[in-house]
Amino acid sequence: MAVLCAALPVAAQAPEEAHVWTLVLDPGHGGTDKGASGAKAHEKDITLAVAKRLRDKVEKEYGKEVNVVLTRDSDATLALQDRADVANGEQGDLFISIHVNSVAKKTRGREKIAGCEVYTCGLHKSESNLEVAMTENAVMELEPDYSVTYQGFDPGSDESYIIFELSQSAHMRQSVEFAGMAHDRLVSTAGRVGKGVKQAGFWVLWSTSMPSVLVELDFICNPESENFLASEKGQDKCAQALFEAFSDYYERARRPM
Ligand SMILES: [Zn+2]
Incomplete structure (x- = not known):
């Protein structure tokens, strides 16, 4: 199973001069x-709006130098594995x-919880991190034959998450580096509360070889955060924050120390 994270990238890289x-x-x-979902907004619409704005900002700044690919650019249903396959x-x-985050309806004070989190693939260090990964991975249950596609992985079972203990991917250092940049910019540029850079077992991260x-x-169950996330201004600020983080990372990647 660990080969998903570790074995693909080196062989998959194109020659230096041909690679965009x-x-x-x-x-x-x-x-x-x-x-x-919040009172009126849905995660799927917010994530698409932010991704499109982020794409536009990167294309405006870097032109053909950077190829920006969206796993979906419309309101399409897409399997987790398909997202990784595109990447x-x-x-x-x-x-x-x-x-966009949320907590279970029965959670006391859920309308007050706020802040951004940025995850890399790994074994969770707390139950709340595991819950976030379980919620995001649970979408695979909407697919027919998901246990075949995901090799028996059960998104709702603690035991399934043991595989992520082995996911010390070749890209961990860079993933953590970008995660820190994204987190800092979401705080400084988008004005979000910083809840930290964390690790948990997200299938979509586990199966991407980069x-x-x-x-x-932020949390859509918090009405104030929902209003921010659903507004054009809020979506633009989130995209701007991720754009600045991308610039920080890309400039460093382009000019290695
Ligand atoms: Zn989600």
């Missing part, structure tokens, strides 16, 4: 999978999966 730097953006959910097929240099992060922009 590729950024893959993955707007979470879509189509019949709405993701988390791997494009030989992406960085993968950003964009999501530096990869999953961003939870």
Whole structure:
């Protein structure tokens, strides 16, 4: 199983001069999978709007120098594995999966919880991190034959998450580096509360063979955060924050120390 994370990237890289730097953006959910919902907004719409704005900003700044690929650019239903397959097929240099957080309806004070989290693939260090990964991975249950596609992985079972203990991917250092940049910019530029850079077992990160992060922009169960996330201004600020983080990362990747 660990080969998914570790064995693909080196062989998959094109010769240096032929390779166009590729950024893959993955707007979470879509189509019949709405993701988390607030009083009026749905995660799938927010993630798509932010991803499109982020694409436009990168294309405006870098032109043809950076190839920006979206795993979906419409309200389409897309399987988790298909998202990773798009990223791997494009030989992406960085993968950003964009999501919006929520907590269970019975959670006391859920309308007050706020802040961004940025995840890399790994074994969770707390139950709340595991819950976020379980919620995001649960969308695979919407697919017929999901246990075949996902090799017996059960998104709701603690035991399934043991595989992520082995996911010390070749790209961990870069993933953590970008995660830190994204987190800092979401705080400084988008004004989100910083809840930290974390690790948990997200299938979509596990199966992409490049530096990869999953961003939870803020909590849609908090009405104030929902209003921000559903507004054009809020979506633009989130996209701007991720654009600045991308610039920080890309400039460093282009000019290694
Ligand atoms: Zn999500």
